[in-house]
Amino acid sequence: MKLRVQNGRLIDPSQNLDAVVDLFVEDQKIVAIGEAPAGFEDAEVVDATGKWVLPGLVDLAVSLREPGQTQKGSIASEGRAAVSGGVTTLVCPPDTKPIVDTPAVAALIQDKADEAGMANVFPIGALTQGLEGEQLSNMVALTEAGCVAVSNGRHEMKSAKVLSRALEYAATHDLLVVFHPEDKSLSDGGCAHEGLYSTMHGLAGIPDTAETVALMRDLLLVEKTGVRAHFARLSCAKSVEMLADAKAAGLDVTADVALHNILLSDDVLNQFDGRFHVLPPLRGEGDRLTLIEGIKQGVISAICSDHQPHEKMAKIAPFAATEPGMANVEILLPLAMTLLDEGDLDFSTLLTCLTSGPAACFGLEAGSLAVGSFADFILFDSTSRWHWRYENRKTKGHNSPYFEDEFIGQVTATYISGQRIYQRS
Amino acid sequence: MMRSEPRALQLNDDGQLKHFLTLDGLDKTILTEILDRADSFLTMGEQSVKKVPLLRGRTVVNLFFENSTRTRTTFELAAKRLSADVINLNIETSATSKGESLLDTLQNLQAMQSDMFVVRHSDSGAAHFIAEHCTPNVAIINAGDGRHAHPTQAMLDMLTIRRHKGQFEGLKVAIVGDILHSRVARSQLQALTTLGVDEVRLVGPKTLVPSFFSEMGAKICHDLEAGLKDVDVVVMLRLQKERMKGALLPSESEFYRLYGLTEESLSWAKPDAIVMHPGPINRGVEISSEVADGDHSVILNQVTNGIAVRMAVMSMAMSGQLQKAETDQGSEGEK
Numbered sequence: 036m037k038l039r040v041q042n043g044r045l046i047d048p049s050q051n052l053d054a055v056v057d058l059f060v061e062d063q064k065i066v067a068i069g070e071a072p073a074g075f076e077d078a079e080v081v082d083a084t085g086k087w088v089l090p091g092l093v094d095l096a097v098s099l100r101e102p103g104q105t106q107k108g109s110i111a112s113e114g115r116a117a118v119s120g121g122v123t124t125l126v127c128p129p130d131t132k133p134i135v136d137t138p139a140v141a142a143l144i145q146d147k148a149d150e151a152g153m154a155n156v157f158p159i160g161a162l163t164q165g166l167e168g169e170q171l172s173n174m175v176a177l178t179e180a181g182c183v184a185v186s187n188g189r190h191e192m193k194s195a196k197v198l199s200r201a202l203e204y205a206a207t208h209d210l211l212v213v214f215h216p217e218d219k220s221l222s223d224g225g226c227a228h229e230g231l232y233s234t235m236h237g238l239a240g241i242p243d244t245a246e247t248v249a250l251m252r253d254l255l256l257v258e259k260t261g262v263r264a265h266f267a268r269l270s271c272a273k274s275v276e277m278l279a280d281a282k283a284a285g286l287d288v289t290a291d292v293a294l295h296n297i298l299l300s301d302d303v304l305n306q307f308d309g310r311f312h313v314l315p316p317l318r319g320e321g322d323r324l325t326l327i328e329g330i331k332q333g334v335i336s337a338i339c340s341d342h343q344p345h346e347k348m349a350k351i352a353p354f355a356a357t358e359p360g361m362a363n364v365e366i367l368l369p370l371a372m373t374l375l376d377e378g379d380l381d382f383s384t385l386l387t388c389l390t391s392g393p394a395a396c397f398g399l400e401a402g403s404l405a406v407g408s409f410a411d412f413i414l415f416d417s418t419s420r421w422h423w424r425y426e427n428r429k430t431k432g433h434n435s436p437y438f439e440d441e442f443i444g445q446v447t448a449t450y451i452s453g454q455r456i457y458q459r460s
Numbered sequence: 461m462m463r464s465e466p467r468a469l470q471l472n473d474d475g476q477l478k479h480f481l482t483l484d485g486l487d488k489t490i491l492t493e494i495l496d497r498a499d500s501f502l503t504m505g506e507q508s509v510k511k512v513p514l515l516r517g518r519t520v521v522n523l524f525f526e527n528s529t530r531t532r533t534t535f536e537l538a539a540k541r542l543s544a545d546v547i548n549l550n551i552e553t554s555a556t557s558k559g560e561s562l563l564d565t566l567q568n569l570q571a572m573q574s575d576m577f578v579v580r581h582s583d584s585g586a587a588h589f590i591a592e593h594c595t596p597n598v599a600i601i602n603a604g605d606g607r608h609a610h611p612t613q614a615m616l617d618m619l620t621i622r623r624h625k626g627q628f629e630g631l632k633v634a635i636v637g638d639i640l641h642s643r644v645a646r647s648q649l650q651a652l653t654t655l656g657v658d659e660v661r662l663v664g665p666k667t668l669v670p671s672f673f674s675e676m677g678a679k680i681c682h683d684l685e686a687g688l689k690d691v692d693v694v695v696m697l698r699l700q701k702e703r704m705k706g707a708l709l710p711s712e713s714e715f716y717r718l719y720g721l722t723e724e725s726l727s728w729a730k731p732d733a734i735v736m737h738p739g740p741i742n743r744g745v746e747i748s749s750e751v752a753d754g755d756h757s758v759i760l761n762q763v764t765n766g767i768a769v770r771m772a773v774m775s776m777a778m779s780g781q782l783q784k785a786e787t788d789q790g791s792e793g794e795k
Contacts, residue, residue: 234672235484237584237607237643306469307585351563351593353583355606 036077038388038453043083043414047090048383049403058088060410063452064129066407083414086447089386091123091411093393093402095291096339097269097364099156100431102143103132108344108431110144113154113364116342116430118457120365121446123155123411124394124401129161136161136172138180145181153456155411157183157399158242159213162201168192171201175208181395184265186213189314198220199256206262211397213265214253216274217315221245226355228301228316236304238354241316243271250274254281257288265396266290268341270315272325279334289396290334293341294371295361297326303436309350309357310436313341327379330388337393338371338385340364344432362432366423368415369442419445467589471780478780479600480773481587482609483650491618491654497772498619501541502765516542522548525562525581526667531603531613534763535578538770547574562586563593565758570595576778577601584608584643586595598686599777601770607643613738614647615771618655620762621693624734634729635689636663636719637697637746640670640708644738645697663687664719668706672720684719688728694756696721696747697739712745722748726756734758764791 038060045068046053059067061076066072097117100108112140117125127144129135135144141158148156160177162185164170174185186206192198205212222245227233229240250266254277257264266278269292278290295313300320303311311317326428343360350357363370371389374380394402404412425438449457470479470486477490502511522532522540523630532548541675551565562581569577576599579587583747584606591600604610618628625631633652639662652660653676662669662683674680675762681687688694709715721735735747735756751757 229670231672231675234670235646235676237605237609237646240670286741307588348561348563352561353581353586353589353605355583355585356562 036408036453037078039071039075039078040081040082040083040088040412043086043088045088045404046382046386047404048387049090050405052404053383058404058412060453061320063409065404065406065408065410068404081414085416087415087417088404089121089413089415089443090390090404091451092121092367092389093124093399094122094339094342094364094367094392095126095337095396096121096293097125097127097342098344099127099131099132099144099196099359100344101147102140106232107349108362110147110156111151111153112429112431113342113344114148114151114156116362116365116428117154118449118451119429119446119459120340120367121413121415121449122340122364122367123154123413123449123451124157124399126157126183126397127161128172128188129159129186130166130190134161134166135159135177135182136164136166138173138176141177141180141182143252146310155401155451157181157397159183160185162187162205162212163192163197166190166379168197171204174205174210178208178210183399184213186212186215186267189217191219195252195256202256202260202262206260211263211265215267216246216269218245218249221248226312226316227304228318230301230319232301232304236307238304242321242396243273243318246271246315247273247277250277253288254278254288258286264288267291268296268315269326269329270296270318270322272322275325275329275334279329279332282334289336290329291328291337291339291393292330292335293395294338294363294367295341297323297330297338297374298370299323304354307354308436309352309354312350312354312357312359313361314359320350327374329455330380331359331384336388337396338388339393340367342430343434344430345434347433350434354372360434361436362430362434363437365429366437366442368446369444370437372444409451411451413446413450414448415444416447417444419443419447421445464488469588472783474507474783476640476780476783477776479591479775480611480777481585481591481600481602483614483647483654484609486654488654488656491615491651494769494776495616495619495622497776498615498765498768501768501771502619510541510793511543512541513543515539515542515778518544518576518778519544520544520576520578520774521569521574522546523551523569523577523579523587524549525551525579526604528580528604531580534600534766535603535770538767538774539578542771542775543768544576556777562589566590566593570598574598575781576774578603580604582606597781599774599781601773602775604643607641607646609647610643611647612766612770612773613644614651615773616762616766617648617695617736617738618768619765620736620758621734622732622763623662623761624758625692628652628657631657631693632659632661632691633657633693633695634661634673634681634691635695635697636684636687636721638699638703639664639673639697640668641700642697648695649673649676649678661687662729665709668703685728688725691729694721694726694729694732694733694735696741698734698738698740699746709724716745720746720748723750723754726751736762739763
């Protein structure tokens, strides 16, 4: 099948491209940009006049909730939400029920994703069996079954010794380990950033040391074992400094941040609104600004939605009793673009962190429109003003503070391997 | 990006109380109105007929998710003196322990068509949550939510201070002990700041007095002598035994030695200083018996004042609700 994407403004930071040119697709891949290759005939034409043509987004954190929690979401529903938000490749965490600690569960998720025909789905396998932090999982088998990395998520390791051995074992087989740095003894019982607002409202605090103490330990063990490491969902200013220092000292590690942690700070906690209950928590304004600075300096190279859909009741309770998380994958790009209004980030950096940046963190073949890449791309109407209506949402989740908000810019079509998977109705 | 503007959840369109959830956002005029009204109920309490018909025909439900005999009793007495019918529900031992959600419990109670919920709950923000999810025209009175607020306790403390000191201007107040876990201290700090005292000092070790309180207008002292020097009012807070388990303090005896109120430490305050405590007191843990029962102590006055303040707040919130209901009906009638 051949495709000619015509007259769109092609923006691809991975090849420093921003120009109104045509894009040519054949056999699922991009075969040319600008001039049609010799013998390229009988192509289907996609008219992208007035639209932006962007690489499909790569999201490192989308909880699909399947298997096991289909009251919150399913592979089909969250896959649909993802592609309507322009996400063509997503990575999902191992904390399903059952947990992704056997090849069968990893295969099940990918089979269901293929069946649903939505985004490319890459599971993360559990680092330890049952995420219990005690016994190593069959990491190699998990990788062979399609897991792109292993992680213990936010679940505690029983000891630094188990962690150290898990890392050594992963390093033996050159596996990527994803860290969510958190010292549970320091965050225990907390539901909000330890600071003025949690103090004022009597919400049990999570100090930034809950993240930094664990991060320091993790960095030292990564250095010792030489394992490939990615640090997920950083939330504190100090973490950015520590990671920058580690990189400067030659440690080859990557990091991402959840979009809400760079959009919001803890001053939104004023009315005990459980929609803002997330983990790691929304931190202080200084933390938020330093995270953005970390993106500009390349210390953080990916921004993810950290999509965590919940049923309605999960958020209808007093703040601390609500379940943490937001479900924002389907507004990822326009929501991220609201950051541009602050003037701190430019669009190219932002788009990199949503495409080739995260792809590089996990070594995924995605996030670029370079010739030879899979033809995963989106059409984006940058001037469209629209409201994200609760009743029109694609996700099964009920939990976002952004329902009914107006956004500028909307994904109008999503293509994966040259196939149109989504078209705005 | 600031998304949720603080909503004036507890005020009606005319700026009158319709719930009483927190002192945050209430101005000096409203706080003074509460105190003035409570003062008038106090003189009434001294008469032989103690009842007024302000809440006649109304049903007040005491909804206690956390046990507290003292607070519940004074709320019950206050409601009865306003001629309301009172139901006490100790939810801690009933429905929610069977896994019923807070919302389900509420919906059941609403179906019983009561007019006012007096709520105590262990989660900060629980009273806000209930006010947001209740049918309109039910007044919510916060009787303590987690570590967040205990506004009626703070207002009865303000009434006690005003009756002893006459005014708030120029006063120095020390609050001593476990500030971190105290909803009383948080509400007191807001009340004292709004009513215009000279200085509020929070006294205790760093484990119990987080530095963030200084951004809320308090002065933080880790030394009791410096904290009590020349103050007009000393508020001692109850120290829970579980604080020792949480590694916040080494022992009760060391706490008493460093932060306990004794006749010696009280001598650092002004000669006419008053001593308050929200109760129940731990003798020999935060306060000595001599001081608790001494001339400076106004702890029992606080209890008497508590009934008057609760009557004031309940009657104000009920009339704020009724006014709203009349307006609603009026506008419906015009349509």
